[in-house]
Amino acid sequence: MISEKMMGLGKKRSVIREIFEYGNKRRQEIGAENVFDFSLGNPSIPAPEFVNETMKRLITEKDSVALHGYTSAQGALPVRQAISDHINKRFSIGATPDLLYMTCGAAASLTITLNALINSGDEVIVLAPFFPEYRVFAEKAGAEIKVVKCRENDLQIDFTALENALTKNTKAIIVNSPNNPSGVVLSEDTIKELAELLNKKSAEFGTDIYIIADEPYRELVYGDVEVPYIPSYYNNTVVCYSYSKSLSLPGERIGYIFVSPRLENCTDVYAAVCGAGRALGFVCAPSLLQYTVAECLGLTGDISVYEKNRNILYNALTEYGYTAAKPDGAFYLFIKSPEADANAFCERAKKYELLLVPGDDFGFPGYVRISYCVSTEMIEKSLPSFLKLIKEYR
Amino acid sequence: MISEKMMGLGKKRSVIREIFEYGNKRRQEIGAENVFDFSLGNPSIPAPEFVNETMKRLITEKDSVALHGYTSAQGALPVRQAISDHINKRFSIGATPDLLYMTCGAAASLTITLNALINSGDEVIVLAPFFPEYRVFAEKAGAEIKVVKCRENDLQIDFTALENALTKNTKAIIVNSPNNPSGVVLSEDTIKELAELLNKKSAEFGTDIYIIADEPYRELVYGDVEVPYIPSYYNNTVVCYSYSKSLSLPGERIGYIFVSPRLENCTDVYAAVCGAGRALGFVCAPSLLQYTVAECLGLTGDISVYEKNRNILYNALTEYGYTAAKPDGAFYLFIKSPEADANAFCERAKKYELLLVPGDDFGFPGYVRISYCVSTEMIEKSLPSFLKLIKEYR
Numbered sequence: 001m002i003s004e005k006m007m008g009l010g011k012k013r014s015v016i017r018e019i020f021e022y023g024n025k026r027r028q029e030i031g032a033e034n035v036f037d038f039s040l041g042n043p044s045i046p047a048p049e050f051v052n053e054t055m056k057r058l059i060t061e062k063d064s065v066a067l068h069g070y071t072s073a074q075g076a077l078p079v080r081q082a083i084s085d086h087i088n089k090r091f092s093i094g095a096t097p098d099l100l101y102m103t104c105g106a107a108a109s110l111t112i113t114l115n116a117l118i119n120s121g122d123e124v125i126v127l128a129p130f131f132p133e134y135r136v137f138a139e140k141a142g143a144e145i146k147v148v149k150c151r152e153n154d155l156q157i158d159f160t161a162l163e164n165a166l167t168k169n170t171k172a173i174i175v176n177s178p179n180n181p182s183g184v185v186l187s188e189d190t191i192k193e194l195a196e197l198l199n200k201k202s203a204e205f206g207t208d209i210y211i212i213a214d215e216p217y218r219e220l221v222y223g224d225v226e227v228p229y230i231p232s233y234y235n236n237t238v239v240c241y242s243y244s245k246s247l248s249l250p251g252e253r254i255g256y257i258f259v260s261p262r263l264e265n266c267t268d269v270y271a272a273v274c275g276a277g278r279a280l281g282f283v284c285a286p287s288l289l290q291y292t293v294a295e296c297l298g299l300t301g302d303i304s305v306y307e308k309n310r311n312i313l314y315n316a317l318t319e320y321g322y323t324a325a326k327p328d329g330a331f332y333l334f335i336k337s338p339e340a341d342a343n344a345f346c347e348r349a350k351k352y353e354l355l356l357v358p359g360d361d362f363g364f365p366g367y368v369r370i371s372y373c374v375s376t377e378m379i380e381k382s383l384p385s386f387l388k389l390i391k392e393y394r
Numbered sequence: 395m396i397s398e399k400m401m402g403l404g405k406k407r408s409v410i411r412e413i414f415e416y417g418n419k420r421r422q423e424i425g426a427e428n429v430f431d432f433s434l435g436n437p438s439i440p441a442p443e444f445v446n447e448t449m450k451r452l453i454t455e456k457d458s459v460a461l462h463g464y465t466s467a468q469g470a471l472p473v474r475q476a477i478s479d480h481i482n483k484r485f486s487i488g489a490t491p492d493l494l495y496m497t498c499g500a501a502a503s504l505t506i507t508l509n510a511l512i513n514s515g516d517e518v519i520v521l522a523p524f525f526p527e528y529r530v531f532a533e534k535a536g537a538e539i540k541v542v543k544c545r546e547n548d549l550q551i552d553f554t555a556l557e558n559a560l561t562k563n564t565k566a567i568i569v570n571s572p573n574n575p576s577g578v579v580l581s582e583d584t585i586k587e588l589a590e591l592l593n594k595k596s597a598e599f600g601t602d603i604y605i606i607a608d609e610p611y612r613e614l615v616y617g618d619v620e621v622p623y624i625p626s627y628y629n630n631t632v633v634c635y636s637y638s639k640s641l642s643l644p645g646e647r648i649g650y651i652f653v654s655p656r657l658e659n660c661t662d663v664y665a666a667v668c669g670a671g672r673a674l675g676f677v678c679a680p681s682l683l684q685y686t687v688a689e690c691l692g693l694t695g696d697i698s699v700y701e702k703n704r705n706i707l708y709n710a711l712t713e714y715g716y717t718a719a720k721p722d723g724a725f726y727l728f729i730k731s732p733e734a735d736a737n738a739f740c741e742r743a744k745k746y747e748l749l750l751v752p753g754d755d756f757g758f759p760g761y762v763r764i765s766y767c768v769s770t771e772m773i774e775k776s777l778p779s780f781l782k783l784i785k786e787y788r
Contacts, residue, residue: 001565001602002659002666006510009669046458055682056450064440068643104498104647104676111675116400133672140673171395208395249462251681253498265396272396275403278527279534281505282498286680287645288449 009136015361016040023355036382037355041180041332043248044373045301051247054295058288067291071284073274075102075256082294083256091229094261101273102285104253106216107133109240111280113212113257114141116272122171127157128363129334131180143171147363155184155325155334159193168205177227178217181362181369182334183327185221188228195234211237219246219300221329222307231260238269243293248301254289306331309372309379316383320390331373334359338393342368348392352385403530409755410434417749430776431749435574435726437642438767439695445641448689452682461685465678467668469496473688477650480691485623488655495667496679498647500610501527503634505674507606507651508535510666516565521551522757523728525574537565541757549578549719549728553587562599571621572611575756575763576728577721579615582622589628605631613640613694615723616701625654632663637687642695648683700725703766703773710777714784725767728753732787736762742786746779
């Protein structure tokens with residue numbers, strides 16, 4: 001009698017949550033220091049101290065009614081002005097406050113954008129491996145999901161597969177680079193070829209195909225890797241951003257949607273974003289957090305920890321014989337399971353107290369996600385276990 | 395090609411927003427002190443100082459990764475425990491943390507609850523006058539809205555009209571007491587009769603009819619008025635709460651959903667709430683705010699200001715010859731327009747720099763909302779204008 005679909009979603013425990021609970025049990029049994037839990041994607045570094053100082057200063061200095069009051073639904077104008085200035089400084093894209101919409105984080109950015117764009121029966125393409133909630137968000141918005149697998153060796157886009165999946169009903173493709181669960185950054189060549197293909201197919205179909213650029217990991221890249229800014233390559237782009245990972249504030253729920261000014265009907269799309277935010281019950285993004293991030297633009301937590309973790313883990317595991325596409329960003333490594341069934345491999349890993357997540361839920365069976373947003377010490381201590389594990393397959 | 399419905403919602407400026415913009419223009423033209431703007435429902439009193447102190451203390455003392463990290467989707471367990479204890483202390487209803495779900499404010503509480511309960515084509519009853527976003531939220535969730543007007547004299551429920559509106563497709567009725575836009579509190583007799591009628595009709599239809607108790611104004615009541623706690627009278631109740639008004643934190647987006655343990659399938663409904671929160675993109679309620687409200691339970695801002703405003707305004711206006719149901723709570727007064735067309739009346743009021751909101755958007759034409767969450771000084775200064783205005787009708 002109530003919504004069976006929503007009840008089902010609420011009752012279904014995610015695989016990651018199951019593993020985490022198993023980890024809790026093991027931590028009690030053998031001590032936390034002996035469990036190598038690589039299951040969760042929570043930032044492990046603290047927010048920059050300046051973020052906390054800014055919050056306290058705003059609370060102390062700003063008028064309470066103004067600070068904690070409703071902002072406009074799109075977000076406080078000075079906040080949107082500061083963020084669009086910052087975007088322009090970095091990417092010279094012609095952002096304006098009138099095309100920015102502050103949100104309660106990346107998930108909200110995605111659901112609002114999807115509900116703005118989708119009419120019932122539209123198709124949304126996701127590139128596997130992909131964050132499993134994309135399916136939940138898109139289907140709730142009325143879309144049908146089509147999964148296109150990336151190339152196994154480097155996890156760049158398989159353009160033959162993508163071209164075959166594009167139809168006149170394709171409304172959008174979600175692009176997530178740096179990627180969860182693989183950490184892979186799509187190359188400039190990939191983005192250029194993607195733009196070309198989408199332009200060709202939308203001309204052929206006489207439709208608009210939007211890229212939804214889901215970029216919560218944009219700032220988390222290592223070495224001299226550049227993450228191409230998709231609005232610079234493809235006009236019909238909506239950027240979904242979040243400060244969860246860059247400022248280590250995932251619980252505070254703050255991010256934005258940026259509708260590219262190069263999008264032909266950008267004013268209409270922005271209006272639809274505002275309408276969808278309203279209909280889904282997002283009145284405004286948390287006001288203290290809006291004012292805080294506006295003063296912390298360009299800051300990140302100390303992401304050198306993630307880079308160090310990435311280097312230790314990637315180098316050791318590939319040396320041991322594991323294979324993985326090189327993760328240039330985020331805090332994930334996506335290794336190929338030494339046996340076809342990644343679930344069986346993850347079960348076997350538990351013998352060595354290694355908690356890993358099978359790729360099946362990410363639409364990529366046969367692979368396994370390792371989240372390295374953990375202490376470097378734990379990573380170093382876990383390496384012998386990884387070695388013993390792969391020796392079982394020799 | 396994009397969602398026309400969402401675009402329409404985003405482009406349509408609300409009547410209240412139009413009036414507010416007109417007010418901005420007038421404030422520039424004749425000075426803010428000469429414009430009597432009663433259009434907005436924003437708390438005008440600051441958050442209790444203890445709220446700000448708590449926030450600062452949490453930021454200073456609590457580990458940053460823990461404070462700003464994801465909580466569980468339902469909300470941090472200690473927070474839910476504290477709130478359910480507080481609910482039980484006040485209402486002895488058997489609340490548990492497992493039936494509480496922290497939200498990004500009242501709007502989120504409503505959209506999540508509606509999406510949890512509604513199957514496409516279900517009917518949701520709203521009692522006019524009602525908060526206009528109910529229609530937006532319920533229709534987006536797939537429901538058809540049925541409007542039942544309250545009795546003109548006291549704005550209590552018209553049970554004949556309600557009985558006629560109930561069908562086997564009625565999934566829920568939204569009850570908002572103290573009410574926006576009228577400030578009226580539904581009496582215990584009304585709630586008892588409502589429970590009796592809903593029990594009778596759900597038995598007759600063999601269905602479940604839920605009360606969605608939208609209670610952001612619960613703490614804002616004046617004199618010795620008691621607001622009946624609906625779960626104590628009717629089993630199938632879901633409470634949607636927010637701290638926006640009680641703690642003057644509307645921009646921070648923090649509230650909860652409480653599924654009554656007396657609800658027969660409460661575990662299923664709670665699961666559906668969790669599922670809907672997930673599908674709509676609410677990952678968790680803002681964590682700093684969760685921990686803050688848990689330490690501020692039972693606090694309110696200095697609501698004596700609202701009571702003083704209510705008394706001055708209600709006494710003067712009724713003395714001048716306006717009629718209104720007595721507002722026992724919230725910060726609204728809902729007066730009968732002296733002419734049938736409330737829009738015409740509000741236009742005429744502008745001559746005296748009085749900015750009022752016609753009742754049409756609240757489903758109650760011929761009436762006008764006056765928000766008295768303004769300074770007492772402004773109210774006192776506005777009284778001669780109200781007097782001149784009604785004299786035009788003598």
